[in-house]
Amino acid sequence: MENTAPAKKVMLSGIKPTGDLTLGSYLGAIKNWAERAEQYDCYYFMADLHALTTRNDPALLRRRTLEQLAQYVACGLDPEKNTLFIQSHVPAHVELGWVLNCYTMFGELSRMTQFKDKSAKNADNINGGLFTYPALMAADILLYQPDYVPVGEDQKQHVELTRDVAQRFNNLYGETFKIPEPFVPKVGARVMDLLNPNSKMSKSDEVGNGRVVIMEAPEDIMRKFKRAVTDCDTEHCVRYDPENKPGVANLMSIYAAVTGKTFPEIELEFDGLGYGAFKPAVGEAVVETLRPIREEAQKIMKDKAYLETLCKTGAERAPCARSIRRSDWYRLRGKGTENRESGIRSESPLATDSKSPARAYTLSFHFSLFAFHFSLS
Numbered sequence: 001m002e003n004t005a006p007a008k009k010v011m012l013s014g015i016k017p018t019g020d021l022t023l024g025s026y027l028g029a030i031k032n033w034a035e036r037a038e039q040y041d042c043y044y045f046m047a048d049l050h051a052l053t054t055r056n057d058p059a060l061l062r063r064r065t066l067e068q069l070a071q072y073v074a075c076g077l078d079p080e081k082n083t084l085f086i087q088s089h090v091p092a093h094v095e096l097g098w099v100l101n102c103y104t105m106f107g108e109l110s111r112m113t114q115f116k117d118k119s120a121k122n123a124d125n126i127n128g129g130l131f132t133y134p135a136l137m138a139a140d141i142l143l144y145q146p147d148y149v150p151v152g153e154d155q156k157q158h159v160e161l162t163r164d165v166a167q168r169f170n171n172l173y174g175e176t177f178k179i180p181e182p183f184v185p186k187v188g189a190r191v192m193d194l195l196n197p198n199s200k201m202s203k204s205d206e207v208g209n210g211r212v213v214i215m216e217a218p219e220d221i222m223r224k225f226k227r228a229v230t231d232c233d234t235e236h237c238v239r240y241d242p243e244n245k246p247g248v249a250n251l252m253s254i255y256a257a258v259t260g261k262t263f264p265e266i267e268l269e270f271d272g273l274g275y276g277a278f279k280p281a282v283g284e285a286v287v288e289t290l291r292p293i294r295e296e297a298q299k300i301m302k303d304k305a306y307l308e309t310l311c312k313t314g315a316e317r318a319p320c321a322r323s324i325r326r327s328d329w330y331r332l333r334g335k336g337t338e339n340r341e342s343g344i345r346s347e348s349p350l351a352t353d354s355k356s357p358a359r360a361y362t363l364s365f366h367f368s369l370f371a372f373h374f375s376l377s
């Protein structure tokens with residue numbers, strides 16, 4: 001019988017394997033992915049090419065990429081229901097990344113908050129990749145024509161740039177890319193550092209008392225929450241006021257995200273009890289949320305053969321199951337297309353045969369990345 005079910009909408013997202021997944025990456029991103037597998041056609045990847053913008057030990061990057069895959073599965077991303085893959089295993093990301101680089105403006109890239117923050121933090125390694133990173137991210141997204149890109153608040157700007165680039169390309173050459181929507185959760189979209197509630201809890205920062213990683217031991221998590229910065233309110237009032245009480249607001253957001261309670265419910269629960277009761281309660285709720293994930297991830301990480309099979313099947317499924325055909329974004333070649341705005345038929349800047357030196361160069365680049373990624377463990 002013919003399948004008449006309407007096609008599912010598509011979700012896609014990724015995380016850089018630059019360090020252990022934090023409570024921030026879990027609440028801002030993965031938790032929301034895992035909840036949507038039935039409703040959407042889902043693609044999630046380890047953004048290992050993005051990790052190259054900072055210096056990495058290849059063996060460590062490879063290990064972290066596999067660990068991240070295990071953590072994805074432990075967080076509830078069923079590999080049967082979600083396509084999970086490693087970005088560098090799908091060469092089309094780099095190919096389209098280059099093309100989109102040429103449609104992303106210097107001024108746009110210069111305005112990216114993350115570029116400004118990261119270049120200030122790594123003044124000795126402000127490389128081209130760090131600058132053009134959003135064009136690769138646009139390729140990661142547009143290749144799969146997703147409807148939604150679930151990300152935390154800090155990545156929203158990159159998804160908005162992706163929309164602008166896609167729109168620009170479509171205006172020039174006709175409808176090619178679907179324009180995706182960022183999907184930012186209502187709570188947990190910006191988990192802040194426990195010791196510095198004005199700055200984001202970051203995966204790449206040194207392990208410190210301000211960030212919690214999902215593989216952390218319960219006693220360490222409890223200790224960090226007990227020491228979390230609040231404020232000097234003498235009444236220790238648990239009230240949601242991000243401007244005047246950023247530490248308490250951060251703890252309330254974390255508690256809300258892991259328990260599903262609303263801010264008024266939390267205020268009522270801790271009315272008159274003070275920070276002495278509130279902070280351990282948040283710690284306890286986080287410990288209980290992360291406990292099954294940590295235990296499951298530890299189990300999965302021991303099964304290297306299973307992880308390698310997942311990598312292989314994911315890489316096979318990712319490009320052919322969904323991705324936009326290369327011919328769609330290389331379609332300008334030869335024939336020329338009509339510029340929808342001007343009505344002028346333009347010759348392709350990509351008018352190249354698939355066996356041309358340009359393509360051969362791209363392929364050899366992929367192979368060297370493969371070698372980088374796999375041979376140096």
Ligand code: TYM
Pocket residue numbers: 012013014015016017023024025026027028029047050136137140141149150151152153154155156158188189190191192200201202203
């Ligand atoms: P990355 O690896 O920095 O972060 C991964 C995801 O976790 C979210 N996140 C947070 N959310 C709330 N609070 C926090 N403290 C916090 N820290 C991280 C991020 O918003 C993100 O959703 N460029 C991306 C990876 C990427 C990507 C993509 C994402 C590459 N290609 C295509 C979506 C689509 C990045 O570096 O995220």
